[in-house]
Amino acid sequence: MTLSIAVVTAGLSDPSSTRLLADRLVAESAGLLEASGRDVAVDMIELRPLAHNLADFMLTGFASGDLEGALASVARADAVIAVSPVFTASYSGMFKMFFDALDNDALDGTPVLIAATAGTARHSLVLEHALRPMFAYLRAVVVPTAVFAATEDFGSTSDGALTGRVQRAARQLVALLADQAPSPAERRTTKVTIDNPEDTPDFEDMLSALSR
Amino acid sequence: MQFGIFTVGDVTTDPTTGRTPTENERIKAIVAIAKKAEEVGLDVFATGEHHNPPFAAPANPTVLLANVAAQTERIILSTSTTLITTNDPVRLAEDYAYAQHLADGRIDLMMGRGNTGPVYPWFGKDIRDGISLAIENYALLHKLWREENVDWEGKSRTPLQGFTATPRPLDGVAPFVWHGSIRSPEIAEQAAYYGDGYFHNHIFWPSSHAAKMVRYYRHRFEHYGHGTADQAIVGLGGQVFMRKNSQDAIREFRPYFDNAPVYGHGPSLEDFMQQTPLLVGSPQQVIEQTLGFREYVGDYQRQLWLMDHAGLPLKTVLEQLDILGEEVVPVLRKEFAALKPAHVPDGPTHASLVEAAGGPREFHTVHAGDDVTGSSPEEVLS
Numbered sequence: 001m002t003l004s005i006a007v008v009t010a011g012l013s014d015p016s017s018t019r020l021l022a023d024r025l026v027a028e029s030a031g032l033l034e035a036s037g038r039d040v041a042v043d044m045i046e047l048r049p050l051a052h053n054l055a056d057f058m059l060t061g062f063a064s065g066d067l068e069g070a071l072a073s074v075a076r077a078d079a080v081i082a083v084s085p086v087f088t089a090s091y092s093g094m095f096k097m098f099f100d101a102l103d104n105d106a107l108d109g110t111p112v113l114i115a116a117t118a119g120t121a122r123h124s125l126v127l128e129h130a131l132r133p134m135f136a137y138l139r140a141v142v143v144p145t146a147v148f149a150a151t152e153d154f155g156s157t158s159d160g161a162l163t164g165r166v167q168r169a170a171r172q173l174v175a176l177l178a179d180q181a182p183s184p185a186e187r188r189t190t191k192v193t194i195d196n197p198e199d200t201p202d203f204e205d206m207l208s209a210l211s212r
Numbered sequence: 213m214q215f216g217i218f219t220v221g222d223v224t225t226d227p228t229t230g231r232t233p234t235e236n237e238r239i240k241a242i243v244a245i246a247k248k249a250e251e252v253g254l255d256v257f258a259t260g261e262h263h264n265p266p267f268a269a270p271a272n273p274t275v276l277l278a279n280v281a282a283q284t285e286r287i288i289l290s291t292s293t294t295l296i297t298t299n300d301p302v303r304l305a306e307d308y309a310y311a312q313h314l315a316d317g318r319i320d321l322m323m324g325r326g327n328t329g330p331v332y333p334w335f336g337k338d339i340r341d342g343i344s345l346a347i348e349n350y351a352l353l354h355k356l357w358r359e360e361n362v363d364w365e366g367k368s369r370t371p372l373q374g375f376t377a378t379p380r381p382l383d384g385v386a387p388f389v390w391h392g393s394i395r396s397p398e399i400a401e402q403a404a405y406y407g408d409g410y411f412h413n414h415i416f417w418p419s420s421h422a423a424k425m426v427r428y429y430r431h432r433f434e435h436y437g438h439g440t441a442d443q444a445i446v447g448l449g450g451q452v453f454m455r456k457n458s459q460d461a462i463r464e465f466r467p468y469f470d471n472a473p474v475y476g477h478g479p480s481l482e483d484f485m486q487q488t489p490l491l492v493g494s495p496q497q498v499i500e501q502t503l504g505f506r507e508y509v510g511d512y513q514r515q516l517w518l519m520d521h522a523g524l525p526l527k528t529v530l531e532q533l534d535i536l537g538e539e540v541v542p543v544l545r546k547e548f549a550a551l552k553p554a555h556v557p558d559g560p561t562h563a564s565l566v567e568a569a570g571g572p573r574e575f576h577t578v579h580a581g582d583d584v585t586g587s588s589p590e591e592v593l594s
Contacts, residue, residue: 059478062417064487194421197397197428203405203436206398210348210367 006077216256221269252537281315293324317562384573404432447514
């Protein structure tokens with residue numbers, strides 16, 4: 001069965017170092033999976049084109065345009081790679097808005113690889129104090145290695161080089177996907193919504209649940 | 213098919229003048245709007261219930277509805293919505309039965325859960341119990357209108373032993389109930405279980421949501437044996453602003469849209485019209501759009517429009533009602549009637565419910581107790 005990886009990248013420029021880092025993480029992870037005989041489908045979700053839809057979502061409560069599909073893609077992915085630039089000591093506002101728009105249960109049990117970029121390595125703990133707790137709240141399974149890339153990392157091969165960290169994080173993500181049957185999306189308890197109203201409990205059951 | 217309007221009673225600054233009506237002006241304006249609705253030939257006026265600014269909607273809608281009932285002859289008075297979660301079902305049973313008597317049966321209700329988070333704790337409830345409160349409270353309300361001596365025990369209020377809600381519903385027939393919900397299939401399930409109506413507000417969200425909810429409700433209505441799916445009782449909201457020339461309508465409504473509570477400062481008017489059922493245009497466009505609703509919800513029984521929010525001045529709202537009554541509703545009435553198959557029921561009225569119940573029943577309170585001292589039958593009998 002094909003494994004789906006949804007990549008959320010919140011870089012704003014084109015090209016952005018955030019997207020560059022996302023591409024490296026995807027290439028490494030998909031490469032390892034394909035080497036072990038798995039088919040991989042990657043959905044690259046750039047948040048910049050969704051900026052207006054995200055702001056509208058905050059005000060109207062429904063996902064317009066391509067945002068609806070992007071949220072659905074992340075919710076049914078077997079794994080997620082999430083990359084944000086560091087803005088003012090945290091993830092960018094748009095990165096947070098996307099995950100605010102996502103259903104609270106959508107990532108329950110989903111392996112997530114987190115990564116961030118910034119102009120200086122002094123921001124590297126953003127991954128630990130901002131991204132990791134956010135995904136913990138969403139009950140995602142965050143891989144131990146979070147990948148941070150400062151601008152200088154793109155020109156360095158010294159100890160702890162970016163390539164090595166990317167490879168280690170990708171190995172850890174792939175290990176989480178090794179024997180995933182059924183996938184997290186399939187295992188998740190279905191929350192009754194208008195998209196699956198047929199899962200609504202029978203009314204008599206709802207009534208009798210009240211007297212328990 | 214019943215046509216009408218619903219209001220949320222918001223007190224909103226008119227963005228074109230910067231003027232905010234006083235609560236008193238807004239409350240009197242709503243009464244004027246309700247009377248106008250009858251005058252232009254609409255069938256239903258429904259009021260919201262709120263417990264916080266910026267709303268001047270009644271905390272107990274029966275106060276407004278009884279006042280309007282005294283000044284009208286024909287229009288059905290309803291709610292949009294009655295908070296079944298935080299109101300005491302005993303008070304709802306008694307207040308609405310009383311209003312039903314005063315209004316000669318021109319009362320029905322729409323149940324909703326409420327949209328303000330703190331309204332739950334203000335009334336000692338928890339928003340996380342929203343669905344179960346709606347289910348338990350309505351189960352009690354349903355019983356209080358249908359049984360004279362009620363024993364009841366539940367989680368949401370103190371138990372009842374041998375309780376009779378007074379007055380009894382007019383002619384022994386409970387007011388018709390609609391259940392409103394935008395996205396909770398549990399509420400559509402509830403409406404289907406009782407064979408009550410289901411209403412989708414159908415204004416702030418894409419119509420695909422309304423279509424899914426209505427389809428589910430119809431399916432479950434049939435499952436519970438109340439009739440075929442296409443006989444289920446469906447109501448829809450809608451929001452329109454009309455001028456003879458659609459460009460004039462857009463120009464005039466845009467500042468109200470851009471600054472409106474709920475969706476203001478968000479999507480453009482054009483985007484929102486494309487994404488949701490909002491229509492700003494000519495009466496002919498409104499006719500075509502409304503007839504189109506039928507294509508995704510089936511033949512339905514009640515269409516209510518939101519006409520008076522976002523700070524629109526009273527004069528404009530009354531003009532809109534004139535257009536609705538003169539140019540839109542007469543055409544829709546004819547077109548919908550021609551399209552509706554004979555086996556699909558009309559929107560319920562008190563008269564149709566009495567007929568379905570096999571005629572009116574009269575009630576006389578039996579004074580087993582002493583009506584001078586007020587001692588109860590139980591005390592006397594024990």
